[in-house]
Amino acid sequence: MNWKRGDYVLVYYSSRVLRFDIFISLSVGLPRIRAAGKRDRIDLDSLNEEHLEEQFVRGSGPGGQATNKTCNCVVLKHIPSGIVVKCHQTRSVDMNRKKAREIMQEKLDIFYKGEDSGVLKQRKEQEWRKLEKRKRARERLEKKQLFKENALADSKQGEHTR
Amino acid sequence: MEAFSRLYGRFRRLMHLHTVHRRQQGLCAAAKVRLSVQQAADVWARRFEEAGVSEPGPSSQYIVAHVLGVKTMANLEPGILGRTLTDVQMQQVWELCGRRLCRMPVQYVIEEWDFRDITLKMRPPVFIPRPETEDLVSFVLADLQPAWGAGFTVLEVGCGSGAISLSLLQNLPRLRVIALDRNKAAVDLTNENAHRLGLRDRLQVLHLDVMQDAEKVLRECGLVDVLVSNPPYLFSQDVTSLQPEILDRFEDLAALDGGADGLQIIRQILSLAPHLLKDQGRVYLEVDPRHPPLIEQYVEEAKEVGLQYIQTQCDITERPRFSILQKTRPER
Numbered sequence: 002m003n004w005k006r007g008d009y010v011l012v013y014y015s016s017r018v019l020r021f022d023i024f025i026s027l028s029v030g031l032p033r034i035r036a037a038g039k040r041d042r043i044d045l046d047s048l049n050e051e052h053l054e055e056q057f058v059r060g061s062g063p064g065g066q067a068t069n070k071t072c073n074c075v076v077l078k079h080i081p082s083g084i085v086v087k088c089h090q091t092r093s094v095d096m097n098r099k100k101a102r103e104i105m106q107e108k109l110d111i112f113y114k115g116e117d118s119g120v121l122k123q124r125k126e127q128e129w130r131k132l133e134k135r136k137r138a139r140e141r142l143e144k145k146q147l148f149k150e151n152a153l154a155d156s157k158q159g160e161h162t163r
Numbered sequence: 164m165e166a167f168s169r170l171y172g173r174f175r176r177l178m179h180l181h182t183v184h185r186r187q188q189g190l191c192a193a194a195k196v197r198l199s200v201q202q203a204a205d206v207w208a209r210r211f212e213e214a215g216v217s218e219p220g221p222s223s224q225y226i227v228a229h230v231l232g233v234k235t236m237a238n239l240e241p242g243i244l245g246r247t248l249t250d251v252q253m254q255q256v257w258e259l260c261g262r263r264l265c266r267m268p269v270q271y272v273i274e275e276w277d278f279r280d281i282t283l284k285m286r287p288p289v290f291i292p293r294p295e296t297e298d299l300v301s302f303v304l305a306d307l308q309p310a311w312g313a314g315f316t317v318l319e320v321g322c323g324s325g326a327i328s329l330s331l332l333q334n335l336p337r338l339r340v341i342a343l344d345r346n347k348a349a350v351d352l353t354n355e356n357a358h359r360l361g362l363r364d365r366l367q368v369l370h371l372d373v374m375q376d377a378e379k380v381l382r383e384c385g386l387v388d389v390l391v392s393n394p395p396y397l398f399s400q401d402v403t404s405l406q407p408e409i410l411d412r413f414e415d416l417a418a419l420d421g422g423a424d425g426l427q428i429i430r431q432i433l434s435l436a437p438h439l440l441k442d443q444g445r446v447y448l449e450v451d452p453r454h455p456p457l458i459e460q461y462v463e464e465a466k467e468v469g470l471q472y473i474q475t476q477c478d479i480t481e482r483p484r485f486s487i488l489q490k491t492r493p494e495r
Binding site for chain 2: 068
């Protein structure tokens with residue numbers, strides 16, 4: 002397989018996303034993977050940790066084994082823009098920090114790029130796809146109705162002529 | 164606000180009924196009152212606060228979310244919050260919150276918890292993984308990941324529910340792990356979690372005590388690339404001033420008590436490490452914030468131990484929490 006850097010390859014991966022990471026290695030020039038079935042990856046600017054301020058609801062206790070605090074909400078602030086992201090999607094601090102950063106990346110993309118934002122473009126495309134799907138479904142339904150009516154009309158006509 | 168007070172009044176009378184007649188009546192009396200998701204969470208948060216249960220808000224939210232099949236309330240669509248709970252759901256919320264009223268840790272109440280990217284079953288008295296330990300796994304991964312853990316073996320001392328071992332296995336597809344614990348319940352729980360995550364084939368769990376069965380540990384574990392541990396490291400005197408959730412013996416206190424200076428098990432691990440590690444193999448430990456300078460001093464003074472202190476890392480609260488050491492090459 003002679004892939005070049007920058008080629009796209011379609012890969013189906015299992016629900017355990019991290020297993021899929023085996024196949025990615027930009028450093029050895031393997032192609033970028035576009036995951037099938039999930040939304041396409043957009044290239045977002047990476048975050049500069051120095052611009053971020055993180056807050057955890059941990060309290061002032063000793064921490065570690067001496068404490069059992071369950072509130073793992075993460076609050077992430079981007080200082081230059083003032084955007085604040087609050088994440089409590091999981092019960093793991095590590096995962097909440099990662100997801101907060103993902104959300105922050107998307108928000109910054111919209112904030113700095115406006116209409117050119119890849120995030121906004123992707124959302125518009127998804128909306129458009131949804132509308133198209135509904136339109137097609139409606140058309141199919143109308144065709145079915147028409148066919149039924151015609152079939153009924155034909156059968157009635159057939160009865161009269163007998 | 165008035166409506167809430169009226170509702171709360173009804174709830175208080177029902178709670179009284181509930182506690183008195185719980186055994187006699189099979190189905191929870193509270194099922195006769197219809198509460199929405201948000202109302203149930205609020206009512207129990209208030210009840211927990213009155214009873215002096217720690218983290219009253221988060222506790223009720225985690226329990227309600229769990230009954231609804233999600234991890235946190237943040238995962239519920241806004242519309243769902245106003246939806247009325249079914250009879251079965253009400254009963255489940257009441258039963259679980261009743262356990263929390265007894266100060267049982269939330270993780271034991273809902274019998275599961277998240278650790279990094281995996282969800283683990285929790286069962287008393289097996290030690291509940293703490294968020295700080297997630298960073299310990301990050302440091303091990305940072306060193307092993309470049310090589311994708313190819314053919315590496317990790318030894319974990321004191322695996323508890325299997326959090327560290329299973330998180331490493333999940334992220335490094337070619338890694339092998341040997342995990343030890345002196346508590347049979349922890350061994351069983353680690354095996355159960357490994358089975359649930361489909362990681363059983365690369366994990367070996369042994370019922371061994373690093374203090375009592377040192378020779379057996381050396382015999383059975385062979386030479387490994389990495390030794391990782393979150394050993395009991397609390398100072399004995401501090402164990403008595405713990406939160407009620409911990410002190411009420413839901414969690415095995417032996418998983419916390421590290422002796423007078425908290426270093427009893429750590430010292431044992433460090434003395435065994437050079438015999439368990441391959442050359443240049445590393446030790447990653449989670450410790451008390453007072454320990455890193457003591458550990459550094461210990462390996463400096465006891466050069467024959469054969470370990471070199473590499474670095475101290477801080478946890479998310481900026482406290483020195485992790486010690487990393489390396490086996491030095493033997494001098495020829």
